[in-house]
Every structure is written in C-alpha cells, then in structure tokens.
Amino acid sequence: xxxxxxxxxxxxxxxxxxxxxxxxxxxxxxxxxxxxxxxxxxxxxxxxxxxxxxxxxxxxxxxxxxxxxxxxxxxxxxxxxxxxxxxxxxxxxxxxxxxxxxxxxxxxxxxxxxxxxxxxxxxxxxxxxxxxxxxxxxxxxxxxxxxxxxxxxxxxxxxxxxxxxxxxxxxxxxxxxxxxxxxxxxxxxxxxxxxxxxxxxxxxxxxxxxxxxxxxxxxxxxxxxxxxxxxxxxxxxxxxxxxxxxxxxxxxxxxxxxxxxxxxxxxxxxxxxxxxxxxxxxxxxxxxxxxxxxxxxxxxxxxxxxxxxxxxxxxxxxxxxxxxxxxxxxxxxxxxxxxxxxxxxxxxxxxxxxxxxxxxxxxxxxxxxxxxxxxxxxxxxxxxxxxxxxxxxxxxxxxxxxxxxxxxxxxxxxxxxxxxxxxxxxxxxxx
Amino acid sequence: xxxxxxxxxxxxxxxxxxxxxxxxxxxxxxxxxxxxxxxxxxxxxxxxxxxxxxxxxxxxxxxxxxxxxxxxxxxxxxxxxxxxxxxxxxxxxxxxxxxxxxxxxxxxxxxxxxxxxxxxxxxxxx
Numbered sequence: 001x002x003x004x005x006x007x008x009x010x011x012x013x014x015x016x017x018x019x020x021x022x023x024x025x026x027x028x029x030x031x032x033x034x035x036x037x038x039x040x041x042x043x044x045x046x047x048x049x050x051x052x053x054x055x056x057x058x059x060x061x062x063x064x065x066x067x068x069x070x071x072x073x074x075x076x077x078x079x080x081x082x083x084x085x086x087x088x089x090x091x092x093x094x095x096x097x098x099x100x101x102x103x104x105x106x107x108x109x110x111x112x113x114x115x116x117x118x119x120x121x122x123x124x125x126x127x128x129x130x131x132x133x134x135x136x137x138x139x140x141x142x143x144x145x146x147x148x149x150x151x152x153x154x155x156x157x158x159x160x161x162x163x164x165x166x167x168x169x170x171x172x173x174x175x176x177x178x179x180x181x182x183x184x185x186x187x188x189x190x191x192x193x194x195x196x197x198x199x200x201x202x203x204x205x206x207x208x209x210x211x212x213x214x215x216x217x218x219x220x221x222x223x224x225x226x227x228x229x230x231x232x233x234x235x236x237x238x239x240x241x242x243x244x245x246x247x248x249x250x251x252x253x254x255x256x257x258x259x260x261x262x263x264x265x266x267x268x269x270x271x272x273x274x275x276x277x278x279x280x281x282x283x284x285x286x287x288x289x290x291x292x293x294x295x296x297x298x299x300x301x302x303x304x305x306x307x308x309x310x311x312x313x314x315x316x317x318x319x320x321x322x323x324x325x326x327x328x329x330x331x332x333x334x335x336x337x338x339x340x341x342x343x344x345x346x347x348x349x350x351x352x353x354x355x356x357x358x359x360x361x362x363x364x365x366x367x368x369x370x371x372x373x374x375x376x377x378x379x380x381x382x383x384x385x386x387x388x389x390x391x392x393x394x395x396x397x398x399x400x401x402x403x404x405x406x407x408x409x410x411x412x413x414x415x416x417x418x419x420x421x422x423x424x425x426x427x428x429x430x431x
Numbered sequence: 432x433x434x435x436x437x438x439x440x441x442x443x444x445x446x447x448x449x450x451x452x453x454x455x456x457x458x459x460x461x462x463x464x465x466x467x468x469x470x471x472x473x474x475x476x477x478x479x480x481x482x483x484x485x486x487x488x489x490x491x492x493x494x495x496x497x498x499x500x501x502x503x504x505x506x507x508x509x510x511x512x513x514x515x516x517x518x519x520x521x522x523x524x525x526x527x528x529x530x531x532x533x534x535x536x537x538x539x540x541x542x543x544x545x546x547x548x549x550x551x552x553x554x555x556x557x
Contacts, residue, residue: 068550159497203447
C-alpha cells in the first residue's frame, strides 16, 4: 500500500526505482508476505520518471515503452501484490540482531525515525552521475556547467531550460538523448565531445539523437578549459592522442552558454559502506555471490547500485532475481556457500556476480575493456562461444547452464574475451 | 534517373555497419557494407520512408510537476519531427490526466497518429 509502513517485514528494499520495484516483486513472488520499499523521492519510479524517451521494456514487456510508462506499470504491479511503498524516506542504517534479523532505521518526512525489523534487505539505490570535479577540468566556475541527467530533470519534469547554446562532454546515452531533447526544445547543440575513439553510447542513439539533427560527434576530443565569469561563454577543446592526453597545440574555442557532462555513472553506495558491505574497486558496487548477496548475510544488491547497466530491462531481470533470493532467504531457504571465484581475464573489465556455485544456472554480466570484432567469450576451459561484436557500451549477458560447472574442479574460474580490436563505423563521426 | 550513392549507419544492432547504398529513386540497386540481412531491411525503410518515435513534454496545470510527458502513437516522418514537436508544444493540459489518454488526434493531419500522455498525474491544490 502506498504510504503504509507498519509492523515487521520479511524484506526491506532500499530504493523505489526500477531495481527496487522489481526486487520487491521478486521477493513477494518467492513467498515473502511482508515487503517494504523505501524511496527518498516523494513518489516511486526513480530516474525512469525523467526518461521520457521510448526504448524501455523491449525485453521485459515485449513492447517499447517510455520511462514513465515502465515505472507506472511496475508501481501498479507492486501495489497489486500488497507491497508497502513509502516515499520521502531514507534508510539511514541497519543493525544486525542476535537472531539474524536486521533492524532497519527509516527516517521519514513527517513521521520521524522508526526502526523496522526485517529478515532480509535489498540494496537498490541506483547510481549517480560523475561531475566536473571527477575530471578536474581547468577554468573558471561559472553557472551553466551541469550533468546531463540534471538537465534532463530540469527539462522533462520541472519545465526549465538549462541554456540556449549547449556543448556536451561525453557520449554516454544520457548525453546523446539530451542532445536530441534540447534540440527539440529549441536549443542549439553545438557538438558532442568524446575522449575515447569510440562512442560510449548505444549506436542507435548516436544515429537518432545526433545524426538526425546534424549534431557533430567529435571523437578523441576533450574539453580542456571552461571560460566565463558568471555564466559559461565558451569552452576550449583539444584532440587527444593514443595516451588520451590532450594536444594543446591544436586547441580551439567553442562558443556556448551551457556545458552538459555525460561522463559516466557511479553506483551510490554510501549506505552500503555504512553497513560495512565489501565493494569491488572496478564496479564500485558491492561484491556479490551467485544469489546477489553481499558480504553481509541477508543483504542483497541489484541494479545500478551493484554495477551500472545500459538497459533498464537488464536491471529489472537482475532485480527480480535478487528479490527472489532475498524472499527465499526470508522464508528460511538455506543454500550452500559458493565455492568458485570468478576472475575477469583478458579484455574483461569486470564480471558480476563475483562467485558461483555448481548445480545451478547462472547469469553472468560482464563488460569488455575495448571494442572487439569478431569476439568470443571463453569461460575457463569449459565453454567458448562466439559473440560477434562487443563494445564497452554494451553489457554482455552470459548464461552458464547448471551442468557446465559440474565439470569444473578448480577454485577460480577465469573469463576472457577474445578478438581483434575494432572501432564502430559511425557515419558522420569526425575527429 | 541516375543512381545515387549514400551512406547510412545501420542501427539494427550495436555493430553499426556503415552501409553504402546505391539507389535510383526508391529502388536499391546495390547495398554494400551490411554484415547481415537486417541491414537490407533497415536500409530499405530508411530510404523509402524514414520515421522516428517521438517523445516530448507539454505544460500541465494543477499537477505535482510542471510538465506532462507525452509520446506519439506511431513514428512520425523523420523530416517532420520538428514540425510535429511544435504542434505538440502548443498543447495545454489540466490535471488530472491518465497515462494513455489521447491529448491530440491526427497530428500532422495523419489519420491514426495521436499524442498520448505517458504518465498519470493527479490533481493537486485548488
């Protein structure tokens, strides 16, 4: 029920975005009767509410929905299952009781602080954007420098335009989508500048968001200075070499009043760290077992707080699973501990989960370090499969059948991506 | 009519093949660069009638947020996207509104092309 929080719970989910809602549903469907979702915004749905473009749900609903539609369907499904959802609330900590249940401290607007007991917890806080400080861009500190997602909220929810003449640093999907969005709202988008020699966004976004509107994508180029007294009036950009260092002898100035940053996302793990959850230095999310359980027993993690996904549908899939395992644990299901460590090998930036157990099917999510074509995945000496093309912008989902690990007798399973380095051939991209 | 060659980036999958398309009007004479069949299908659609899905927002009064997200019920011609957006932005909506509610019919004069709300927004305040 919306706004209800009373008694004790089987599962408490932190975060009411796509991950949290799906985790709650997964837990409920696995038999947990009392499930609570806590969200800090005044309504559930998370970042989906500002993602007004289509492209969600193709995997899960088999139809293409916008972000708000996807969110509304999930909120309705959660409420249909009698899941409690509270907004304007924070989970500010959780302690472990002697009987293994957790005491979760919930701080809620208008209600003060309350402690609820729960058998299991799911962390689903999502991620946030990297800001100018992460890159140390030199220059002045004028107004008009903001992250692409913040601009998205300004434009799509609050009805505020961040500027008129906009440059975008970083070719992540949010940046590409905002290039189109701002163009439709009457802004001039003067260009997208990407440090890497390839786009960090999905190809379809490069084509539909930039190509359609003649917005130039400058690969291997970065912003080296921001100018302006009170407001941005121009930026200096420079090409970068193979070592990614800017060549300052080939600088040029670009006039603009706004600089949007689309330079990556970081899982939001302050709560996890406060709880003492062990994090992976690469994903910056929790290290998890094959049941998506963190280093703290009974505390699970899923969605962008675990590792940054590129499609919402994958978040949903992972979160349903995390919720299911949390629900089963709350219902008393006990599983043997994982005994196989997953080790990222050649060309693999990271793998999630971090450990596996034989006898069950596993879904492994991994990301490559560079574009490869043709590419193949090698899992120890157990499996080798062709993948066609891989790029860091597209997460790889790989399923391991239950019987495969029965043939494995080691302690560490290494996963490699094999292939020739490749660049996506983007018509219209210029250096 | 003499053959014309254009280049397209295929968006059927993440590879993004660079397609070199030679065509006489609407007839594709030669297609190079595609690494699978989907490239041919994409090229044909893109050549004859390129269309795009379109989402934007409209002003809403009496709701918790200032903007109501909307979408078109089917893709609009690529060359008329800005025209379609201008027509949609003229809409003014008062809460409450339900997701899926039709706000404008026959966008661009096209039968069956409607603008619908993509979220429900209840009425707040007076």
